[in-house]
Amino acid sequence: MINFMIGVLSSLVATWAGLAAAFLWSGRFRWFLVTALSRLSGGDFGQSWDNKAEAEADFNREIRRARKVDLFTGRGNELQRATFSSLLTQRPGSAPRPHFRILLPHTGVGTEAQWTRDRESEIASFDRSFGTGQLHRQIETNVAHLAPYNDDGTVETRRYDFPHLGRICITDQAAYFTPYLPDEHGRDSKVLKYTASSPMYHALARLFQKLWEGPS
Structure with missing residues (x-):
């Protein structure tokens, strides 16, 4: 017993x-x-993942509970995927969508396109499908995809003239930073997450706001 x-x-x-x-x-x-x-x-004890795929579950959970989302991104292909679908579609009886602001790069002529050309030359060094304006075309495709959502007030989109330094996504609870490296796609880069109380969170939020208020 x-x-x-x-x-x-x-x-x-x-x-x-x-x-x-x-x-x-x-x-x-x-x-x-x-x-x-x-x-x-008062420090920056951020979480990290080796790539976008590993961070996806945590990122999606943060997006679902967000009241506001600010996105600074390179080409913006993820805007046509499931990652941000909950921010662009509204089902009957569902919770209100968060306030969603998006910054996409300029692809104009002359100096307005210099940073898009700079990033394309980096990508072309390891991906042969780039180097002939592919990045420009992808960005403009995503701008066109967002046009109806801008028209009905679902999102606010502006353009930036700034280096394609990475993807920044800021919610009221956390900031995600994916630094772009010169020899790999953003989807393969490390993802860093910072709490809303960290100095890095506030630095990224300040950078976004300055670019948002700048010429578009």
Whole structure:
């Protein structure tokens, strides 16, 4: 009988230990810990993922609970994918969409296009489909895709004349920064996440606002 009770207790302890370990290893707990450390220290204890695909679940969860979303991006292909579909479509009875602002690059002539040409030359060094204006065409395709949503007030879109330094997505709770490297696509770059209490969050939000208020 004693051995039976010991066996039952051991199983219960092992089960609870497994559940506790799973919770402690979960993304939500790590984000809770990062947030707590950032608030206590005033530091930048950001989470990171090796690429966009690994960050997708966390990113989607953050987007679903956001009240505002600011997006600074390069070509903007993700705007035609599931990532941002909840911000562009409104189903009957669903929660109100967050305020969504988007910054896309200039693709004009002369100096207005210099940074788009600069980024295309980088991509062309490792992707042969670029180098003949492909990036320009992709950006303009996404601008056209957003036009109806701008017309009905779903989103606000402006253009920027600035280096394609990465993708920045800012919500009221967190900021995601994907720094573009000169020898790989943005989807393969590391994704960094910062809490709303961190200095980096406020620096990225300030950069977005300055570009938003600048010439478009």
